[in-house]
Amino acid sequence: MATTALVDPDTGLTQAQLAARHGLRVAGERPSLVEYSRRLWAYRHFIAAYANAKLVASYSNAKLGQLWQVLTPLTNAAVYYLIFGVVLAQNDNIPNFIAYLTTGLFIFNFTQSAILAGTQSISSNLGLIRALHFPRASLPLSTTITQFQQLLASMVVLVGIVLVTGEPLTWKWLMLLPALLLQAVFNAGVVLFVARLGAKASDLKQVMPFIMRTWMYGSGVLYSVSLFDRLPGWATTLVQYNPLLVYIELARYALLEEAPLLNESLTQLWLVGAGWALVAGIGGFIYFWRGEQEYGRG
Amino acid sequence: MVDHFDAPVEASATMTRTQERIPTVVVDDAHIIYRVHQGAAGGTTPVAALRRLVKRTHAPNVREVHAVKGVSFTAYRGEAIGLIGSNGSGKSTILRAIAGLLPVNRGAIHTQGQPSLLGVNAALLNDLSGERNVTLGCLAMGMHPDDVAKQAAGIIDFSGINERGDFASLPMRTYSSGMAARLRFSIAAAKKHDVLLIDEALATGDKGFRKRSEQRVRELREGAGTVFLVSHQLSSVRDTCERTIWLESGLIRMDGPTDEVIRAYEAYANSK
Numbered sequence: 001m002a003t004t005a006l007v008d009p010d011t012g013l014t015q016a017q018l019a020a021r022h023g024l025r026v027a028g029e030r031p032s033l034v035e036y037s038r039r040l041w042a043y044r045h046f047i048a049a050y051a052n053a054k055l056v057a058s059y060s061n062a063k064l065g066q067l068w069q070v071l072t073p074l075t076n077a078a079v080y081y082l083i084f085g086v087v088l089a090q091n092d093n094i095p096n097f098i099a100y101l102t103t104g105l106f107i108f109n110f111t112q113s114a115i116l117a118g119t120q121s122i123s124s125n126l127g128l129i130r131a132l133h134f135p136r137a138s139l140p141l142s143t144t145i146t147q148f149q150q151l152l153a154s155m156v157v158l159v160g161i162v163l164v165t166g167e168p169l170t171w172k173w174l175m176l177l178p179a180l181l182l183q184a185v186f187n188a189g190v191v192l193f194v195a196r197l198g199a200k201a202s203d204l205k206q207v208m209p210f211i212m213r214t215w216m217y218g219s220g221v222l223y224s225v226s227l228f229d230r231l232p233g234w235a236t237t238l239v240q241y242n243p244l245l246v247y248i249e250l251a252r253y254a255l256l257e258e259a260p261l262l263n264e265s266l267t268q269l270w271l272v273g274a275g276w277a278l279v280a281g282i283g284g285f286i287y288f289w290r291g292e293q294e295y296g297r298g
Numbered sequence: 299m300v301d302h303f304d305a306p307v308e309a310s311a312t313m314t315r316t317q318e319r320i321p322t323v324v325v326d327d328a329h330i331i332y333r334v335h336q337g338a339a340g341g342t343t344p345v346a347a348l349r350r351l352v353k354r355t356h357a358p359n360v361r362e363v364h365a366v367k368g369v370s371f372t373a374y375r376g377e378a379i380g381l382i383g384s385n386g387s388g389k390s391t392i393l394r395a396i397a398g399l400l401p402v403n404r405g406a407i408h409t410q411g412q413p414s415l416l417g418v419n420a421a422l423l424n425d426l427s428g429e430r431n432v433t434l435g436c437l438a439m440g441m442h443p444d445d446v447a448k449q450a451a452g453i454i455d456f457s458g459i460n461e462r463g464d465f466a467s468l469p470m471r472t473y474s475s476g477m478a479a480r481l482r483f484s485i486a487a488a489k490k491h492d493v494l495l496i497d498e499a500l501a502t503g504d505k506g507f508r509k510r511s512e513q514r515v516r517e518l519r520e521g522a523g524t525v526f527l528v529s530h531q532l533s534s535v536r537d538t539c540e541r542t543i544w545l546e547s548g549l550i551r552m553d554g555p556t557d558e559v560i561r562a563y564e565a566y567a568n569s570k
Contacts, residue, residue: 022410027398057426060469
């Protein structure tokens, strides 16, 4: 190899100098936040295709197939109505309790199922993560989109229930769309957050259902929100700013004529809802990005 | 330790290319230590787990394995490099580190572009049809939807899964392990990679597919990429790689022309 030394300009360099001379990068290095967002945008087709694929795959073993997208929320609503409407008779002071309950239930379920699926969005896709390189945020984001598609199906059911139970169709209904979009951004942020947590600690999967149930009781889904007025002042304030209660109240305000609301001011509802979406969306994205090089290792 | 061999014929062949040798992977004294969860091996009672949580210590059933102990080499554009060695010698570990999936504890690994690791374990969505998995896999590699639509049929043809009836439209869970591995290889090989890392993938599949995939690896190499191949099948290393690195317990035992390294490795394996 003596003659090679005369020709090769790389001779005598250490490995690190050689790498620097040819502009190689350290394997598995985390890109900057801007670069990461740019790459993620380049992967938008993958995110959409993956979300669709998951939706199709989720019912591929069921005989009734995609019909379950509608049947699941319907059955859910029926069970809760039986317990809280008929057995416990919570519907005394709420006009149109069925519509009140189903609105709360479907809106809450949107976030709940997104978070439960998001906790596993990294850990259940390790094969894909270890095989191919793509911005990992694609996975939790496609989980959020899958849940949004499911939500659209359950919204059809909801609109049906609300109309059948005698609510009029008004201009206020248009508010539902921006409210759902804000909630979707909020969900995306929370899903990114729990996806990173769930990638490290698989115990989270066991704890999550309890957290979600507690959250549900604090969001006035199953009973009248006027019950929260009996709490001490600070607790009522806490519940008032609960993001899920806010999104549920926005939906109830849009769809129902006489539903009891905890938040009197509509402006405040919108501001809090938008604020939560912003905080969760940006915070969740940054938190997830900071763990980018850890996913799939171990 | 690294043995260098002065084979006059090989040396002059590489010399003509020396001027434009561009490194694609530079491994600089890499050490890789990873933690292994041994499963239920004592100290798994709830009380013990709680005590660990309080004291913030690691579970006793986690052991550290020093898998790669200071490996240095440089791979150049246009090379196909075989990695051989007995089980547990660190071949797959170093491959995953080059892919950026495992951190190095000491030293560094520099790469050009993003190396892609192609392993037998790479799972796609088993509930979906082969066709859909092709689309998804291509998009996941960052291909544009238009290119995916153009190449999808070619990928399925290459994998040969349709040789016995229309399997491409069936869910992947109905595939045999060989068919699934072939489809995965075909997807990954559809894109030009700067650095392609293949882990035992060629060992699966029938003779016809192996011929096609060896041909494809050669094409990928000519497309200015570098290919790493981990395999226990010395014949497929011999057929595709002109350079081979022999790893033994986390160290490079030999690095040189495939024929010589394999001869030495076979002598070593037989003497054991």
